[in-house]
Amino acid sequence: MQDNQNNNYLCPIIAVYNQKGGVGKTTTVVNLAAEFGRKGCSVLVIDVDPQANASTHIGAVDPNLLQKNAISLFCDKKTRTDIAHLAELISQDVNDGFENVCYIPATDQLDIVVSETLRIHSNRPLEELKARLNLLRDAFDVILIDCPPALSLLTGNAISAATHFMIPVDTSSDYSRTGWVNLMTYIKDKAPETNPDLVYLGALLTRHSESINVQKAIAQSFDQLEMEMELFPGAGKRLPVYIHTSTKVGEASVLREPIRKTARSNKVTKDYNDLAEYLLKTLSIQQSLKN
Numbered sequence: 001m002q003d004n005q006n007n008n009y010l011c012p013i014i015a016v017y018n019q020k021g022g023v024g025k026t027t028t029v030v031n032l033a034a035e036f037g038r039k040g041c042s043v044l045v046i047d048v049d050p051q052a053n054a055s056t057h058i059g060a061v062d063p064n065l066l067q068k069n070a071i072s073l074f075c076d077k078k079t080r081t082d083i084a085h086l087a088e089l090i091s092q093d094v095n096d097g098f099e100n101v102c103y104i105p106a107t108d109q110l111d112i113v114v115s116e117t118l119r120i121h122s123n124r125p126l127e128e129l130k131a132r133l134n135l136l137r138d139a140f141d142v143i144l145i146d147c148p149p150a151l152s153l154l155t156g157n158a159i160s161a162a163t164h165f166m167i168p169v170d171t172s173s174d175y176s177r178t179g180w181v182n183l184m185t186y187i188k189d190k191a192p193e194t195n196p197d198l199v200y201l202g203a204l205l206t207r208h209s210e211s212i213n214v215q216k217a218i219a220q221s222f223d224q225l226e227m228e229m230e231l232f233p234g235a236g237k238r239l240p241v242y243i244h245t246s247t248k249v250g251e252a253s254v255l256r257e258p259i260r261k262t263a264r265s266n267k268v269t270k271d272y273n274d275l276a277e278y279l280l281k282t283l284s285i286q287q288s289l290k291n
Contacts, residue, residue, distance in 0.1 A: 001042075001087055001102075001139040010137040012283045014201070015145040015162035017155065018179050023170040024206035026053045027249055027259075028272075029146040030098075033058065034258035035276035037100035040290025041141035044090065046070070047106035048129070048154045054146040055105035057256050060093045063105035070106050074128050074157070075117045083135045097261035100289055106146075115153050126194050129157035141286040149179075151186050159187055160194035164283065166201040166239065171218045181225065201282075204275070205242035241275040244268050 016029050029045060036043045047054040047063070048070055055063035063069065068089045078085040092102045118125035133143060147158045159165070165187075167180050180203065191198045244267045252262040260269045279285060 001090065001136075007138070009141075009286050011140050011142050012285060013133055013137070013143040013145065013161060013163045014279070014283075015147055015158045015165040016168065017147045017158070017165060017183055018149060018167050018169065023179070024168045024204075024243060024249075025149065026057065026146055027253070028166075028168050028204060028206070028243070028275075029054050029144050030057045031258050031260075031268075031272040032276055032279075033101045033144055034098055034260060035272050036142055036280075036285070037098060038260070039276060039280065040287040041100060041280075041285060042139075042289055043101045044136065044140045044143045045101065045103040046073070046129075046133070046143060046145045046158075047103060048110065048158055049106055049146050049148040050108050050110040050154075051148070052106040052108065052110075055103060057253060058094050058098050058101060058103050059091055059105060060095050061091070064107055066091065066105050066107075070104050070110055071113050073104055073132055074114045075121075080128070080131050081135075083139075086132060086135060095256045097258040111148065111150075111152060111154055118153060124194075125153060126156040126190065127160050130161040130195070133161045141288050142283075151182070155186075156190055156194075159190055159198065162195070162198060164199045164201050166204050168204045168206045168243075169218075170207050171205050172207045172245070201279075202239040204239045207243065207245045239275070239278070241271060241278055243271045243275075 016025050018025055026049070033043045033045050045054055045058060052063045070089070072089055073079055076085065079089065089104045090102050091105060094101055094103070118128060122128055136143065145158045145162060147155050167183060169180055187198070246266055246268045248263040248266045249259055249268055252259045255262060259266060259272065263269060280287070
């Protein structure tokens with residue numbers, strides 16, 4: 001955490017969702033975090049996926065061994081009003097390549113504990129995360145949320161807390177399109193009550209190739225889908241950057257480092273750099289640590 005140079009700056013909170021797993025959701029979160037950090041942004045990653053893949057990728061310690069984690073973020077009443085208690089949850093012990101990045105880790109018990117606790121003890125169970133993150137918006141340049149691949153209470157909290165969201169869509173399979181439709185329907189139902197100003201950034205095509213006709217057709221189908229669903233204010237439609245296919249992505253995940261560190265000249269490295277540059281400009285993200 002830091003004292004921001006611009007006292008009026010409130011950072012964007014970007015949530016990354018898809019109900020379908022394996023579409024590049026966590027890959028996008030960790031590589032965007034690394035690119036933002038490299039460009040001089042102070043970055044906080046909130047992992048609310050019980051699989052804790054973002055925590056494992058970014059953090060140098062097994063997230064299930066950490067006493068402070070996202071369970072306290074949701075369930076400890078002190079973190080709702082006291083930024084000092086929030087700060088205790090943030091880990092800065094990260095792997096190489098994640099400069100200027102810190103994170104609040106998930107745990108495999110996150111969904112069970114949070115669901116049981118909030119349904120019993122919270123008057124507004126979908127807005128607990130929102131209350132906490134509002135306290136942190138002036139302490140970072142950008143906050144990223146890695147969401148679970150499920151329409152759960154955790155996802156509902158992320159929808160309520162975010163200022164912006166994007167949905168990765170794997171065009172090598174048509175299954176992620178179904179996940180996109182289900183998620184958009186869910187968000188359209190929940191967001192007006194808990195987060196009416198939520199902005200949709202667009203679908204992020206992953207494992208995409210413009211030279212494969214089937215993948216091009218799947219990509220083009222999103223234009224029609226988004227027109228039919230009358231989506232949220234903002235950029236909308238497909239994001240202007242897409243993520244190529246590369247075996248280096250899996251290698252970077254195994255090594256627990258950004259794709260840039262594994263393969264500096266890889267096309268996916270360029271893709272995430274371009275995506276970060278686009279978001280920096282579009283959302284006017286501050287780069288407070290830039291020399």
